[in-house]
Amino acid sequence: MKRDFNTNVPEVSFMENIQIDIPLSRKRDSYHQLANYLSLFVFFLFTAAVVAQTKVGGVIYDEFGDPVPFANVVFPNSSEGTISNDNGRFYLQSDQTYKTVEFSFVGYKTQTITLESRVSTDLKITLATDTAELDAVVVYSGKTSKKNNPALDILRKVWENRRKNGLSQFKQYQYDKYEKLEFDMNTIDSAMINSKLFNGMEFIFNYADTSRVTGKTYLPIFINESLASVYGDNEANKEKEVIKANKNSGFSDNQTIIAFVKDLYADIDVYERYLKFFDKSFTSPVGKAGIDTYNYVLRDTAMVDGVEAYNIVYYPRRKGELTFKGDFWVAADSYAIKEINLQATKSANVNWVKEIYIEQEYDVLNDSLFLITRDYFMSDFALNKKEESKGIYGKRTTLFDNYQFDIKKEEDFYKRRVNDYDPMIYDRSEEYWDENRLEKLNKDEKQIYTMLDTLKTNKKFKRLYNIGTILASGYYEVDNFDIGPVFGLLGFNQVEGMRVRLGGRTYFTSNDLWRLEGYLAYGFRDNQFKYGLAGKWLIDKKSRLTISGGNRRDIEQLGASLTNTNDVLGRSLASSSLITAGNNNSLSSINLTTLGISFEPKYNLEFRLGTSYRTIKSGAPDIFSLDYFDPDSPTGIATETRQADASLTMTYTPGRKTSNYGVDRTLINSGEYPILYASYTKGFDGFLESDFNFDKVQFYYSHPFQLGPFGRLTARVEAGKTFGEVPLALLNVVPGNQTYFNLTGAFNTLNFYEFVTDEYVTMHLDHNFNGRIFSRIPGLRDLNLRELVGIRAVYGKISDENIALNAGNINYLAPEDVFWEYSAGIGNIFKILRLDVSFRGGYNFLPDARSMAITGSFGFSF
Template identity: 30%
Template sequence: MKGILTIVFVLLCSTLWSQTKVSGVVLDENKEPLPYVNVFFKGSTTGTTTNEEGEFYIQSSKNFSIISIVFLGFESQEILLKSKINKIKVVLKEDSTTLDEVIIVKQPKKRLKKQKNPAFRILKEIWRRKKKNGLSLVKAYQYNQYSSRELGFGNMDSLFMRKVLRNKFNKMKNYVQKNYENNTYYIPVELIEKSEKVYGNNSLGKIRRDIEGERKIGIHQLGKYVDRATTIFKEIDVYNDDIYILDKTFVSPISTSGFGSYDYVLSDSSIVNNRKEYTIHFFPRQKGDLVFKGHLKVVDKSFALTSIEMEILKNVNLNFVRDLSIRKTFLLKNDSIYLPKTNTYKGEFTFLTKNKKEKGIYLVKNEKFSKYVFDHEKSTDFYDVKIVQKRANQYKKEASYWKRKQDEKINETFQLVNKIKTSGKIKKITGTIYTISDGYFTPITGIQLGNLFTTTAKNDIEGVRLRLGFKTFKTNNDRFRILGHGAYGFKDKKIKFGLEARYLLSSQPRITVGAAYIDDVEQMGFTKFNERNLIPQPDKGPKAIFVRGDNYFLAKVKKKMFRFDVEIVNNFNMGIKFAHEKIISADPDRFSMAFFNQKNNKTINVTNDVYSDFYLNYQPGRVTEGFGVDRQLGTKLHPKLLINYKKAYKGIFGGNVDYEKLSILYNHPLPVGKFGVFDPTLIVAKTFGKTPLSVLTAVPSNQTYFLTPNTFALLDYYDFVADSSVEGHFEQHFNGLLMNRIPLIKKLGLRSLLTFRTVYGSISKRNKKINRSSIKYVAPNRKPYFEYGFGIENIGYGNLRPLRVDFIWRGDFKNVNGPESPKFGIRVGFKTSF
C-alpha cells in the first residue's frame, strides 16, 4: 500500500511541477534576425512573438514536445524539443510559393510624406473613428476584470538563488523564470491579484467598480518610488493622442500628430476570421523622444485595432527604466464594437545604469476582461455607490476561487512568492531599497527612524542643526500613526522637538483626526496653506545647510494643534484645524516681531495666536492606494485646488491678535504632447484686520541655494510684506525635446525648461501703523516683481539624474530691508524622477 501511495505521490508531483521552457532566436538565411515571428507550442494556444532581435521565450507548466514557428513569407517549421528546458536557434527559409518578394520590416532610411505613405490611409480612418475601446457605443455595459501584478528582482545569479531558496534550490530552480541571455533569474517577491465587476453608463457618464476579491502575498515595502512605479500601468488608452506614464507624456502610435514623431511602414495584410487585417509597424523618428517602437493590427472597414505591441527604445530619455513594453488585444462584439480582451504590461527598473546585466526590479501586470453585458441599465443611484475597503481581509476569497481566475503562470508565481516571502536575504534587500528611497530605516519592529537625507541644516540662530525623526509603522495601511522629531542647535545649544498622532476614524466617509505639539524654531510667514501633516516637513526651504546672506528671521514657536478631516467625495477633502501658537522672535535684538496694541497703549513682543483654519482640498484625478491613515500617491498628473480660511480669536485662551486670512492656490500641470508639460500655479491671498508681522504672510522668499516650490529665489526674507497679493509661478518642462536634437549633447540625456515667477501685492496703512518690528513694510504695489530664467534638469550619470540647475534673473525693485538682493543667481534642485 505504501508503495502505491509513493507512486501516486510522485506522479502528482511530476504533474504539478512539470514544465516546458523554450528560448531562442529566429534568423533568416542571411543570419539576420526576424522580428514578430509567431512561436507557440503545438496543440496549444500558448505562444509569443519574437522581438526586434529575433529572440523569444515561452514556457508552460505542461509537457510539450514540439514548437511551431510561423511567419508570413517563410516556410513554417516544427521543432522537436529534447528536454523540458531548451535554447534553440531557428533559420527560416523563404517560401517562394506564397510570395514573389519577401519584405523584412525595418525603419525606412528615407521618409515619405504622409500622403504618400500607404499606412496614412489606414491611420486616417482610425483617427476618424476614434472609438476608444468600443464601450462608448452602447448606453450601458458591465464586465468582469481580473488583474495580477507581479513585483520582483531581476538578473539574480544562481548563488543568490541558492541563498534565497536554500535546500529547495535544486527542486525549484527550473520553475523560476530565467533570463537565458545572461543565465540569471527573475525572483518574484510580491503578487497582488484583484477580481472586479465593472458597471458603466455612458448616458450618465458614470462608472462603478466593485472589488469582488483581492489577494496579496509577499513583501511589499520597497519605498515610495517603487510604489509610484507600480501605478504606471493604470488606464493606458492607446486611442488617446497622449499616453501618460511615470508623469511623462508619450506620443501614442495612433495619435493624430503621430507622423511628427513616428515613421510608419505598412508591412502586409492577411485574412483573419473572414476579415482583412493590416499590420502597421511604427518606429521613433528621434530615438531619444518619449515614443514607442512596435506594431499594430487593424481590421478593414471598421478600422478598429485587434492588437498592438509596443516598447520603448533603450536610449529613450527616461530614468531608472531599462525596459517597458505594452501588449493589448481586443475582441470583436460585432462589426462596430471592439472590446478589451487582454492587457500585458512589463517594466524593468534599475538603479544605476540600463545595462542588461545590472540587477534591478521588474514589474508585470496582466489584465483579462470577460463576460460583457450591454444595455442592462441600472438605476442612477446604483452607479454612485462606492464600496470602500475598511480592513485588510475585506476581499478575502478561498484558494479555489483564485485557481479559477489564474492561469498556470500566475499559479506558479504564487507558489514561489509563498516560499520566498520568509527569506531573510530578500527582507534585507527590500529594507535597503526602502532606506535609499524614503530615507527611513527600521531599528526595531514597528518603529522607523529618518529622514536620513534631511538631518542637517544651518541658520544664524541655531548654527548647525541636527534633526532626526521617527514614525510608527507596521504596514502601509496602519489606521493609527505616531510621528515626531528631535533637533539640536550647536550654536544656541537647545533641544527642540515635535510630536504628532493621526488616526483614521472612519473609512466611509474617510475621516481622520490628528493632534500635535511643537516646540521648535520656525521661519514665519513662509507658507499660506494647511500642510498634509501638522508637523512641518523635515528641514526643507529656509532651513537648509547651504544659505546666502544672514538668516536670523526666525521665531521660537510653541504650538498645540488639533485637526479634523473628512473626504466628502473621492479626492475632495474638507477639514478644520484649531491651534494655539505662542510666537516670539528667536533673536529680538536683530529681528523684532513686536507690534503696538492701541487699546492698552503697549508694545507687545509675544504673539498668542489662537485660531481656526478651515480648508478645502480638491485634487481630481489623483491616484491613491491603500486604506490606512496615510495613503500612497501615484504619479499621474492632476490639478489641485486649495482654499484656506483662517480666523484668529482675541481674548480666547489668551489670544492677543484678531484677524482673518483667505488663501487660494490652483495648480494644473498640462501635458502638451511632445512639447512636454506646462506647470502653472496661481496663488491669491488676502488678510483682513490688524495683523502683526509674526502672523502676517510675507512674499515667500528663499535665501538658500536650493530651489523651493512657489518661492522667489532672488528675494531676501521679508523684502516684501503684503496683506493682499497675487502670485504666478510658471514652468515649461520640455522633457528632452530640445536637448535630444543637439548633436553630442543629446547623448547626455539632459532636459530643458523655462521659468517665470511674478507677484503683485499691497500692505494696508493699519498694518503699517501697528508695526514695531525692525522690518519696514514694503509691498510690490507699484509694479509686479518678477523673476525669469531657464534651466537644465536630469543631470547626473546613468540612471541617477536628480540634479537640476536654474539660471535666474530678476526685475528691478527698491530694496529697503538689509543688503541688496542679487540680480542673478544659479540655483540647484534635487528631485529623483523617472
C-alpha cells in the first residue's frame, strides 16, 4: 500500500494533551526495518541480480550520538517511505531511481541528502534539534499515561466500532484468496559463498536478492503458491476453503512442509485480544488487552489511499512478554484499522525465531466497511537472536479479492469431507497461473522456479537433501524402502540389557495406499531376538476405510500406561530407557497378534473394530511374577495369560490438522487439539485356549487451553472399569515412572505396579507459564526460561475376587484414599531441555516409596 506521508508536525491543537520527552522516545521501535546490514562488498556482489534501482540504509542519530527511533525516511515527491527502528536503523528500496532522500521526525529539523550512488547502505544521518517544535509538541517517553492520552481515546473508538468492519456485517460472504509461501537463506556473505558446503553449487548465488524489510541478502530455496475460494456463513458459524490450484518448487510437492508453514502462519484477527501463532499467544496492540500491555503514542496524521488516518505508535510496557512493537493507521471517520505493522520484540520468549514481522492492509468499501486485502507475514528462523546470525526467512503473502456477500449455500456445502485430495490441483498449467494469480510474480520470484529446478539435478544438493531427510524423518531412504527409525537403534533395560533394534518400511510416495513395516531387535543379556511386523491398506479414500494387522514378540513395560492400544509396533520409553531410577525388572514378555478395520464417517472422527490374541508372561519370572491361581493347571498356578478379545474404539480429535492423503498422514499441530477416546473391550474364554471372560470400558480426554499471556494449561482425565475376574496381566495398573524422562499420563513418584486397580479415575493438570514470571525477575529475564507446574491425582479400587486370583509377589493395593503428587519445573533450558521435580502427596508409608523424583525431557519447540 502506498501512503502519502505527512512529514510535518501535526496541528498543535491535535497534540495539546501530549506530554513531552523527545530523547526517551527512542525506546520504541518501528515495525518496518530490522538491524544488521551487509557490507558494500557483499552487496555489490549481487547488485547485478537485483531489480530495485535505489537502495538506502543506515542509522539515524541525534546531536548527542544517540539513535533516533521512528524517524520518517522518504524519497521526496513520492509515496515511498519507511520509519527507523528502535536502534535508529532504516532500510528503504525502490524500483525507481532517486537522487535524494529525506529524513524527519517530530522535534528535529528535516534533512535532505543527495545520494552519491543508487546503492547507499551505510549512511549515518545526524538530525539537529528544532527548538521551535519542542516548544509546541510533546512526545511520550517511557511508560505513557492511560489518562488524557489521545492515542487511547482513538483506540477506544476502534473497539466501539469493531463490529462495523469486516465480514461479520453480512450473513454470508465469499472471496478469492492467493497465497504465496517462500523460504530463503538469509545473511548471505562472502564466507558463505566461499564455503566448501556450496562447492559445485555456486550458481545459486546468482539468484540472491535483498529483503525489502531487513536489507539483508537472501537466497530463495523454496516457494509454494496456492489459489482458493473461501465461503462463509455467519448465521451458521461455518467456513470452507476450496483449493483450486497449488504449485510448488524446491523440495518437490511436499505437502507436509506446506501444511506446517501454513499452520505456523495461521490467519490472525488483530481485533482479538490475543494473536496465536508459533504455539504462543501474543497480546494484540489493537485488542482490549493491549491497554495494560503497551504504551501508545499518537504520532502523525496522513492521507492513506485517499482516507484521512491517524498514525499510532505502540511498544511494550515490559520486557520478556509476548508482545509486538510497531504502528497502525486508523481511519478518522470510521475508526477502522487501515493498515498495521507488527514486529515481535526480541525479548519475547520464542525459540528459534529471531524476527517476526507482520503487515496487514485493508480496503474501504463504504464509510463503515473495511476488508483485508493483503496480509504479509515474515519470520527469521535462526539458532540465536544475534544480529549477525544466519537463518531462514519464512514468508507468507496472502491477497484477498472479489468479495461477494449474502449468497447462501446449502448446509451440506460446508460439511468437511474426510478426503478432499485432488491431484489435478497440483498440476495446473502455466497459462492457468498467469491468468488467475491475484499478483503477478516479479522477475526474482520467477527465477526461483528456474533455480530450484536446476538445483534438484545437482548431485551434491541431493546428498545434502538426503542428510536433511534422515534428520527430519528418522529414516534412511533406499529406493522404495526406508530403513529406520535410526533414533531407536539403541536401548537398555534390566531384562534385555543392551538392546539393538533395526527396522524399516515400504515407502513409494507420501500418499501410499498400503504400507508394510517391521523391525528386528536383540537383547545382549537375555540373548533373544524380538520382532514386529505390521501392514495396513487404505481401501476407500472417501471414508478412509482401512484394514490393518500384525504380530509382535517383544519385552514390554505394561505398567506405563492406563489406556493401552493394539499398536503392534508401538513401544513405551519405559521399556528401553538407558537410565532408570533404580532397578526395573517388572517387564513382560508378550506375543501379540491383531487384526482391525477402521473408518472415518466424519473428519477427525474415527471408529475402529479390532480383534487381538495375546500371551503375556513375566520377562524376569525369578523377580517379577504375573502368576495367578488356575484350577485347570497341573500345579494350580498359571504363569502365562492367554487372552482373545474384540474391541470397539472411538477417537475424536477436533481441530487436528494433517497432511498427505494415503494410508499414513502426517500430523501438523501436535498437542494443539483436544482428544476424546472411548473404548469397549470384550474378552472371550475358551477361544484359542483363551483364559478369561470379561468386559472393559475406558475413557480418555485431553484438552490444551491457551490462557492468553498466562500460558497454556493442559488438562487430562482418564477413567475405566473392568467387569469380571482377571489376573494382573489384564488389570489396570496406575502408571508409574522409574525413568528419568517425562512419560505422558504417568506419576513420576510411583514405581511400576505400585497401585493395581480394576476401577479408576485420574486427573492431570499441567501448566506452562511461558516465562511470564521469570520475565519480571532481573537476572532471569534474558535466559528465556519457562515456569512449569503440575498436579496429578488418581482414585481407584480393586475387587476381592481379583485380589484372590493373585498368586504372584505383587501386593494388590488400590488408591482408595486418592494418591496425588505435584511438580514444579523449568523449561527452555538451552532451548531444548526441561527439568521437573515431583513431590509425593500421599502413601508415603509404603515400602520403597519415593518422596521426590527428578525427570526431564528434550524437545524442540517455539
